[in-house]
Amino acid sequence: MQDKISAPSLEEIAAAFDLPGALSSGAPFGSGHINDTYRLDYTTGEGPRSFVLQRINTAIFKDPDRLMENILRVTRHQRTKLQENGAGETHRRVLEFFPARDGRFCHVDPKGGCWRLSLLVEGTHTCDIIESPEQAFLTAAAFARFQQTLVDLPGGRLHETIPNFHNTALRFADFEKAVREDRAGRAAAVATEIDFALQRRHIAPVLVDLMRKGAVPERVTHNDTKLNNILLDDASGEALCIIDLDTVMPGSALYDFGDMVRSSACTAAEDEADLTLVGVEMSMFEALARGYLSVARVFLNPAEIQHLAFSGKLITFEQGIRFLGDYLNGDSYYKIKYPEHNLVRARNQFRLVASIEEHEAEMAAVVDEIAG
Numbered sequence: 001m002q003d004k005i006s007a008p009s010l011e012e013i014a015a016a017f018d019l020p021g022a023l024s025s026g027a028p029f030g031s032g033h034i035n036d037t038y039r040l041d042y043t044t045g046e047g048p049r050s051f052v053l054q055r056i057n058t059a060i061f062k063d064p065d066r067l068m069e070n071i072l073r074v075t076r077h078q079r080t081k082l083q084e085n086g087a088g089e090t091h092r093r094v095l096e097f098f099p100a101r102d103g104r105f106c107h108v109d110p111k112g113g114c115w116r117l118s119l120l121v122e123g124t125h126t127c128d129i130i131e132s133p134e135q136a137f138l139t140a141a142a143f144a145r146f147q148q149t150l151v152d153l154p155g156g157r158l159h160e161t162i163p164n165f166h167n168t169a170l171r172f173a174d175f176e177k178a179v180r181e182d183r184a185g186r187a188a189a190v191a192t193e194i195d196f197a198l199q200r201r202h203i204a205p206v207l208v209d210l211m212r213k214g215a216v217p218e219r220v221t222h223n224d225t226k227l228n229n230i231l232l233d234d235a236s237g238e239a240l241c242i243i244d245l246d247t248v249m250p251g252s253a254l255y256d257f258g259d260m261v262r263s264s265a266c267t268a269a270e271d272e273a274d275l276t277l278v279g280v281e282m283s284m285f286e287a288l289a290r291g292y293l294s295v296a297r298v299f300l301n302p303a304e305i306q307h308l309a310f311s312g313k314l315i316t317f318e319q320g321i322r323f324l325g326d327y328l329n330g331d332s333y334y335k336i337k338y339p340e341h342n343l344v345r346a347r348n349q350f351r352l353v354a355s356i357e358e359h360e361a362e363m364a365a366v367v368d369e370i371a372g
Contacts, residue, residue, distance in 0.1 A: 009109075010038060014053065016100045016107045017117050020044045026053070030126075034060060034246070039120065050120035051098075055113050056106070061246055064114045066159040068105040071245045072097060073155055074220070081149045092121050092233075093241050121241055124231035130264045133287035135227065140260055140291030142239035143225045147253055150220035151299050158220060158249050165223055165247065166255040168318045172197075172204035175321040184330035190343060196350050197321050203314055207252055207307070215303045221251035225260045253296065253304055254311035260288050261312025262319060266352050270319075273344045279355035285312070286366050293370050305371050309363035313356040320349030 010026045021044030029039035029052065036055040041048060056064045078094040087093060096119045100107035107115045130136050164170050179187055179194055187194065210216040222229070224247050231241040263270075265284040268277040289308065297305070324346035326333045331342055356363070 010040075010053070013107065013109055013113075013115055014040055016109075016115070017051075017098055018101050019051065019098070019117075020046075020049065024048075040117075050122065052118045052120050053115060054117075055115050056246075058114055061161055063159070063161075064106045064116075065104075067161050067246060068097070068116060070158045070161060070248055071095075072105060073153065073158065074150060074245060074248050077153050078146075078149050091119065092124070092231075095119070095121075095241065095243060095245065121231050123234045124240055125234055126228045126231060126243075128228045130227050130284070133283050136264055136284050136287035137291035137294075138237075138239045139225075139227050139230060139264065140257075140288040141295050142230050142242065143222060143256055143260065144292045144295035146222060146242045147219060147256065148295055148299055153220055157218075160249050161246060162249070165249070166251055166315070166318065167208055168203075168314060169205040169208045171318050171321060172201060175325040178325035178328040182328060184328060186328055190324065190327070193324055193343070193346055193350060197317075197324065200317060200353070203310075203317060206310070207254055207314060210303060210307070211252060216252055216254065216307070217301065217304075218250050219253050220248065221253060221256045223247035223249065223251055223255060223259070225256045226263050253300060254307055255315065257288070257292055257308055258311030258313075258315030260292070261285060261356075262316040262349075262352070264288060265312065268348070270348055271341065271345050272348055275347060275351045278348055278351040280312075280352065280359050280363075282359060282362065282366075285359075285363055286370075289363075289367050289370050293367070297371055305367065308367045309360060312363070313353055313360065316349050316352050316356065320346050320353060323349060 011023060014023050014026065019042055021042040023040060024043045025041045026038055028037065030037045034057050038053045040051045040053050042050070056067065058064060061067045075095050075097065079090055082090045082093055097105055098117045098119070099105050105116055109115065127135070130139060175197060207216060211218060222242065222245070224244055229242060229244040230239045231243055232238065233240050261280075265281050265288055267279050267281050268274075272278055292308075323334065323342045327342035327346060334342055334345075336342055
């Protein structure tokens with residue numbers, strides 16, 4: 001965890017960026033768990049302006065210059081497409097970043113912290129939990145529009161900010177290594193959970209193999225498709241702007257849809273210990289599929305559409321083996337609130353996998369009906 005900075009340091013870091021007017025206030029902002037985020041309010045001759053200052057977590061994102069290169073390419077292309085399509089208020093529909101005085105989009109402070117700055121999108125808010133099928137529809141459609149905008153991104157392949165992020169075959173190999181090594185001496189006590197995972201090893205390489213064969217194309221994907229990564233308009237509730245672009249990189253459209261199913265179509269939070277409360281909510285799944293395909297059907301190929309229902313199971317399974325693997329390794333990766341937290345998370349995700357399996361034919365039928 002990076003140390004929070006004091007107000008004087010915040011003032012010094014803000015001064016590294018060529019911003020108009022005078023800094024009137026600066027304070028922690030948002031609820032993110034990866035980067036340290038602050039809101040900066042400025043008084044200018046044209047009225048108040050606000051910005052978002054973030055310290056990039058370089059323990060996770062080890063090459064911030066490449067990270068920002070990705071983000072700048074993506075946001076500039078988004079802005080161009082919006083302008084071509086005659087969209088209004090582009091400053092509210094795509095993030096805008098500002099260079100430091102040295103021209104770089106990453107400012108490195110004397111202690112080695114790496115900072116970036118963007119314009120605050122006024123009149124918006126985020127929500128952490130999808131509460132209705134209508135919200136699920138809007139969320140899925142917003143991420144589909146994001147993917148659609150980047151179908152023709154020029155300039156070659158983006159950098160992989162976290163290599164093999166959704167390579168489930170490699171994630172499964174890491175899990176098997178955790179079982180073999182059993183660093184925390186916990187494997188015997190969780191034999192049932194380990195067996196659940198091992199019985200499903202055959203699903204781990206499915207999307208990786210399809211991409212390797214070219215049946216499923218590599219696309220530019222967000223890779224963290226939760227509702228709280230969308231800015232919603234305060235007045236209308238419209239999904240305006242996709243944020244948290246650090247994991248935007250090469251991937252599969254199915255990774256994004258699968259993670260939406262995992263995070264938005266479940267009847268309980270991912271660390272709910274009462275497994276009787278955990279399952280797939282079909283009304284939410286249908287809303288996600290309808291919202292997503294309302295935009296994405298024009299660019300997805302048949303193999304992608306065929307595997308939409310499967311993708312939710314795969315990404316949930318991937319997250320489950322990551323939680324269980326971390327538990328076997330002694331909780332070295334995920335933050336935990338109590339000793340069994342990762343085990344509870346793993347059991348939760350495996351219960352969701354089982355629920356998806358129970359409804360998989362129904363989910364596939366829903367996709368077929370919507371896709372026509």
